[in-house]
Amino acid sequence: MSTIFDVCKLAGVSTATVSRVMNGTGQVKESTRQKVFSAMEQLGYRPNQLAQSLASNKTHTIGFVVSQFDGAYTGFILKQASICVDKAKKQLIVTDCHNDPEFEYETVRQLENRCDAIVLYSRTLSNEHLRKLYNQMNTPLVLINRTLPEQLFHTVTFAQEEAATMMMNHLIGYGHRNIACITGPLDNPTGKSRMAGYVNTLKKHAIPYRSCLVKNSDYQIEGGYNACKQLIEDKIPFTALFAFNDYMALGALKALNEADIKVPDQVSIAGIDNNLFSAYASPGLTTIELPIEAMTKKAVELAIDLITHEHKSSAHQFKGKLIQRESVKPCRAMNNWFSL
Template sequence: MATIKDVAKAAGVSVATVSRVVNKSPKASKSAIAAVNAAMKTLAYRPNANARALVNQSTNTIGVMVSDVSDPFFGALIKAVDNVARSHNKHLLIGNGYHDAKVEREAIELLINNRCDSLVIHSKGLSDQELIQFAKEVPGLVLINRHIPEIAERCIALDNQQGAYNATQHLLTKGHQHIGYINSYQDIDDAHHRQAGYLQALTEQDLSLNLDYIVAGQPTDEGGEVAMTELLARKLPITAVVCYNDYVAAGALAALEKQHIAVPNDISLMGFDNGLIAKYLHPKLTTMHYPIQTMAEQAAELSLALAKGNNSAIHGKVFEAILVERLSVAKRV
């Protein structure tokens, strides 16, 4: 494999000149550029990315950390960031955090050590203070789906409480008063805020808050099926259920079908996220649209602007989930 010294010898220039050409320095002459490029082509020389990063003090990458790349929700997030990255001639370096503080910390440090000066971070495990410290270290760090007041201008978040409130309110307007809630068992702000929104909507209608109507499980279709089965076993007069996300709703739907309970005629079902699965369930799922693509695009643009020192171009933002009516909710007669 050819080295930079081989290129310099073949081009008849110094190693420093080759380095200037590789890093597109304006100090390189036209004749040197032509000679070095010809030598690199002849020798099939590829500049070392890490070496170039040392000269430029950055890489041509945007770092992204999500919980789990296998989750379609995070796949949509990554795809949106990648679209922005490509429009700026950059590539992605991706890490998984799994909502675990230790793993998230290691993933972020790895991205920083790989000289990603733009970072889009989805963190649920790390404390506010630790993320604030990371933000001080990396000017181009932006948080997505997390709002920290001290660095609010670098947060692209969703109002999860308002979203769950609106979901529950929609069922209330349809005449439902005995409304169950299937939450995620995860100790993260999304789960806490969505349950708070559900309870807020009931409280405003002066409905009694019976915690037997709430069950928590894994935020997956399997978890939703187990949770719905548990909820039905409590023999409550439930006419509608709000679910933590669409996959939980899919599992809940499966549990109801197994017990020959019709949706929405017997029990109405409400999802959250408006993922791809929502419109392919039967019946099609009424849900709250989580604008993750738009949020991820804005987070990526903000990260790139901040990395360039442009602190006034874009600001943080809190988005709202929007009701998407389909066929899984019916009016209570």
């Protein structure tokens, strides 16, 4: 079995240089880095991670905790996290907490001694849970999608209310006043913020809020489908439907198609996320792009930096972008599917 000394001999460098190359630390010329990697490959040398951890008092591991694995959306987040971690020559531990806040809290605590830093993408933890983590943990923790009134953690967030407001202004600007809404759960910050965007924009334009046009769901395609079916069965007139994410919008699109209600000729439909399927729906889905790639990259890079550097807690907020496709049409150009 080859050792680090064999690598040094073949590459013609010191053990300190090989160590810097493997750990990605210090200044090493690119030509020297390539010599070391070439020697490692020729010798089949693999660093002993346990020995490195004991020597440096570091695990070279980043924890990534999500409230729930949520199809392609979560997969995209974890892919970006993996790219960032690989680039830093570290390992990634990923945990799904099944939307259970107590399990999520305990998971973060258990990862503390196994990881050098943790990224938490939480939809379920209460503010009290987060404050307890702040008081109990020494390991750096970066939050995605969550904030506290007090800036205890480094946070990476999306302007949720602004995104909903942007879409509502777009629909109202196209002449829609009877706008149905399919929400996600309203017991968490994301749902509350998007609902505030819906309600406050109606109020700003002097459009009455009508609870009969609002159906609560679960961010899943089937949930959007069932909620839209209920709206249709209630026979309450609406010319546009705003779903709190693209999956529910796609489910609603199926329900409308089954009812022979044409999109966008009779009902306009819009979502939030700009997920992988939105552009390939028929018609293409108008949505708000959530820059999750940039958000994940920022959060993981912050976590990695906090392993070796202390910084005052900071907030980083990302904004959405309106993506206009074929699923929204001016109200005046539409054929009603009901009699107003």
